[in-house]
Amino acid sequence: MNNHQRSASGAKTPDVKLVVMGRMGVGKSALVVRYLTRRFIWEYDPTLEFSYKHQTLVDDDVVSMEILDTAGQLYGDNRRQWEGHVRWGDGFLLVYSVTDKQSFHDVGRMKEFLDEAKKPRNVTAVILANKMDLKHERCISTDEGEKLAQELSCGYFEGSALLGDGVISEAIEELCREVRRRKMMENRTRRRSSSQMAKQVFSRVLTKIYNS
Numbered sequence: 001m002n003n004h005q006r007s008a009s010g011a012k013t014p015d016v017k018l019v020v021m022g023r024m025g026v027g028k029s030a031l032v033v034r035y036l037t038r039r040f041i042w043e044y045d046p047t048l049e050f051s052y053k054h055q056t057l058v059d060d061d062v063v064s065m066e067i068l069d070t071a072g073q074l075y076g077d078n079r080r081q082w083e084g085h086v087r088w089g090d091g092f093l094l095v096y097s098v099t100d101k102q103s104f105h106d107v108g109r110m111k112e113f114l115d116e117a118k119k120p121r122n123v124t125a126v127i128l129a130n131k132m133d134l135k136h137e138r139c140i141s142t143d144e145g146e147k148l149a150q151e152l153s154c155g156y157f158e159g160s161a162l163l164g165d166g167v168i169s170e171a172i173e174e175l176c177r178e179v180r181r182r183k184m185m186e187n188r189t190r191r192r193s194s195s196q197m198a199k200q201v202f203s204r205v206l207t208k209i210y211n212s
C-alpha cells in the first residue's frame with residue numbers, strides 16, 4: 001500500500017479514524033487539504049494515499065483524528081486493500097462531484113461495500129457533494145443528493161473545496177460526533193454486560209458456598 005503518514009498537528013493516537021472515499025477526481029484530496037490547511041491546491045498526485053493526524057474541537061471537546069485520503073478504484077485488484085481500510089475506519093466520508101454522474105452512482109456501491117464489510121455493525125457515513133462552484137457543469141441536483149442520502153441512511157452535505165465554504169468541517173465534525181456517540185454506546189453496553197457477568201459469577205459462588 002502506498003500509504004504515507006503526515007502529521008498536521010503532532011496528534012496522539014486518534015479517537016476517531018476517518019476514511020475519505022470517492023471516485024477519481026471528485027476532490028477528496030482537495031477537500032482534506034482544505035480542511036487541514038484552509039488552502040485550495042489545484043493538483044495532487046492521484047496515485048498516492050495519505051493519512052493525516054489532526055486535532056480539533058468538537059462541541060468543546062478536543063478530538064484527535066486520523067484521516068485517510070484514499071486513491072484508486074474500489075473493485076478489482078485493490079479489494080483486499082479496501083477491506084483493510086474499511087476495517088480500520090470508524091467513520092466514512094463518501095464524496096461525489098455534482099458534475100460527475102458516475103461518481104454519484106458510485107456512492108451507492110461504496111455504501112454497499114461498507115455495509116457488507118462492517119457486518120453486523122452499522123456503518124457511520126456521511127455524503128459530501130463537492131464542486132458546487134461549477135454551477136454550469138452541475139448534473140446532480142440537491143434533491144437527488146438528499147434522496148440518495150436518505151436511502152442510504154447517511155447525513156448529506158454539499159459544498160466546494162475551491163470556495164472553502166466550511167462544509168467540509170461541518171461534515172467531518174458530524175462524522176466525529178456520530179463515531180464518538182456510537183463508541184460511547186458500545187462501551188456502555190460492554191460495561192453493562194461485563195458487570196452482569198460479574199454479578200452472575202458472584203451469585204454462583206455464593207450459591208456454592210451456601211450449599212456446601
Ligand SMILES: Nc1nc2c(ncn2[C@@H]2O[C@H](COP(=O)(O)OP(=O)(O)OP(=O)(O)O)[C@@H](O)[C@H]2O)c(=O)[nH]1
Pocket residue numbers: 022023024025026027028029030031041042043044045046047070071072130131132133134159160161162163
Ligand atoms: N472547481 C473545482 N475543482 C475542484 C474542487 N475540488 C477539487 N477540484 C479539482 O478537481 C481535480 C481533482 O481533485 P483531487 O482532489 O485530486 O481529487 P481526488 O478525488 O483526490 O482524485 P484522486 O486522488 O485521483 O482519486 C483537481 O484538479 C482539483 O483542483 C472544487 O470544489 N471545485
